[in-house]
Amino acid sequence: MRDHDLTPAEREAFAKLSRERQPSDLLEESTVQILRQRGLLASRPQHGLVLSPAWLATAAAAVLALVFGSFAVGQWTGSRQTSDTILALHEQGNAQAVAQVQQASSEYLTALTNLVRLAATANANERSQVRDAALTSLYSAAGQVVQLAPNDPMAARILQAFERSEIDTTGAAEDHHQVIWF
Amino acid sequence: MKIIPDSPGEDRDLINRIVNSGEEKAFRELYRRYTPRLFQSVWRLLGGADIEAEDVIQETWIRACSNLEKFRYESAFGTWLTGIGLNVARDSLRRHGRNLMVEWDETWDAPVPPPKLAERLDLEQALQLLPDGYRMVLVLHDVEGMKHNDIAALLGIETGTSKSQLHNARKRLRQILSTEEEEYHAGS
Numbered sequence: 001m002r003d004h005d006l007t008p009a010e011r012e013a014f015a016k017l018s019r020e021r022q023p024s025d026l027l028e029e030s031t032v033q034i035l036r037q038r039g040l041l042a043s044r045p046q047h048g049l050v051l052s053p054a055w056l057a058t059a060a061a062a063v064l065a066l067v068f069g070s071f072a073v074g075q076w077t078g079s080r081q082t083s084d085t086i087l088a089l090h091e092q093g094n095a096q097a098v099a100q101v102q103q104a105s106s107e108y109l110t111a112l113t114n115l116v117r118l119a120a121t122a123n124a125n126e127r128s129q130v131r132d133a134a135l136t137s138l139y140s141a142a143g144q145v146v147q148l149a150p151n152d153p154m155a156a157r158i159l160q161a162f163e164r165s166e167i168d169t170t171g172a173a174e175d176h177h178q179v180i181w182f
Numbered sequence: 183m184k185i186i187p188d189s190p191g192e193d194r195d196l197i198n199r200i201v202n203s204g205e206e207k208a209f210r211e212l213y214r215r216y217t218p219r220l221f222q223s224v225w226r227l228l229g230g231a232d233i234e235a236e237d238v239i240q241e242t243w244i245r246a247c248s249n250l251e252k253f254r255y256e257s258a259f260g261t262w263l264t265g266i267g268l269n270v271a272r273d274s275l276r277r278h279g280r281n282l283m284v285e286w287d288e289t290w291d292a293p294v295p296p297p298k299l300a301e302r303l304d305l306e307q308a309l310q311l312l313p314d315g316y317r318m319v320l321v322l323h324d325v326e327g328m329k330h331n332d333i334a335a336l337l338g339i340e341t342g343t344s345k346s347q348l349h350n351a352r353k354r355l356r357q358i359l360s361t362e363e364e365e366y367h368a369g370s
Contacts, residue, residue, distance in 0.1 A: 006324060006352070013305050014324050020218035021225055027236045028213060031243050032206060040247040042204035 193259045201251045213243065216260055223264065224271050226321050230310045238274050242267040268322075268336055275314055308358045316351035323348050 006014070035041040193215075199208035217239060224242075225235040245266050253262060309317055318337065322328045323344075328336075330344040337344070 017226075017306060017325060019222055021222035022218055023221045023232075023236050023239060027239060028210065028217075031213065031240045032209065034240065034244060035209065035247055036206075038244070038248075040204060040244075041200070041206050041209055 190255070190258065194255065197250060197253065197259065200247065209247070212259075216263055217243075219260070220264060220267050223321075223326060224267055226306075226309060226325065227268075227271050227318055228274065229312075229314065229317060230306075234274055234278070235271075238267065238270045241270045245270065272318075272336060275318070305359075308355055311358050312351060312354055315347060316354055319344055319347040320351035320355065324352075 032041060036043050193212070196208040196212045199205040200212070220242065221235060221239050224238045225232070228235050228238070242263065246263055253259070309321065312320065319333060322333045322336070323330070330341045330348075333339075334341045334344045339347075
């Protein structure tokens with residue numbers, strides 16, 4: 001046997017090396033996310049909730065308005081309620097989401113309820129109407145925060161986005177996805 | 183290349199669902215079916231670099247999904263995917279400035295592995311201590327079962343060069359393991 005050939009013991013050692021290794025769980029999620037961003041996977045998750053960029057941005061903006069609104073009415077609940085609300089919107093269904101925001105004023109409740117209805121609505125026309133209703137509520141909520149705290153930067157950015165005509169609050173918006181940046 | 187047995191009918195169904203409707207569930211199933219095997223190969227080739235290996239896996243899936251509609255089932259899907267992964271791994275090594283062609287150096291000292299209480303250096307650890315070029319050829323040939331002409335094509339070298347690199351790689355691996363054996367017995 002030539003000295004550079006593997007010995008039987010070496011062959012056996014190589015054969016015993018593991019053939020599988022698990023990467024981190026985050027790798028799968030980040031890969032799916034990137035594939036969605038590149039349009040290689042559909043953005044609709046299996047449970048039917050449309051996680052389009054516009055929906056996510058709108059939901060995030062509503063929750064931020066909720067947080068500031070809660071602060072304005074003296075009920076600062078901080079990041080936990082924000083994250084709980086987002087979690088509820090995504091995973092826990094309508095009733096839970098409404099329960100999460102019961103402490104907020106009626107404008108925020110209306111906006112959030114409409115967003116959850118939007119997620120569950122399959123009919124394109126109804127989605128358009130519900131979306132516009134939610135955005136109208138959000139615009140009103142942001143306006144309330146600005147009245148209470150004129151220098152609030154987040155509420156100001158929400159209103160600027162509306163005023164830049166990126167979001168149509170008159171109810172005549174087309175049912176297409178928009179990216180809303182604050 | 184040693185690949186776990188495919189379920190070609192199931193793979194074809196999953197691939198069609200991904201291509202036709204971008205179905206996430208189908209992708210996740212395909213991902214979970216092939217990633218553990220692919221990750222082990224890439225991780226070993228890269229010398230146990232977790233983060234770099236994960237980057238390679240992600241890039242591999244991106245390239246695979248970008249070209250999925252062109253896949254013609256001329257080979258098993260796992261074979262095709264692994265080919266992409268090896269190319270990405272090779273490119274990663276080059277991008278990080280790691281030398282894939284190693285000159286034999288008689289003055290090279292086998293690295294002394296960090297002492298571990300009652301633990302001996304195993305083959306997996308010894309592979310990580312090899313220079314990148316040696317490890318790449320040795321893993322592809324002795325672990326993954328690739329032929330020299332395929333290794334040469336992958337690395338852009340001559341077949342004869344692949345054979346000499348393998349010879350030196352085995353010699354180096356034996357040096358590492360024998361050094362560890364001496365250290366182990368000296369300490370006991």
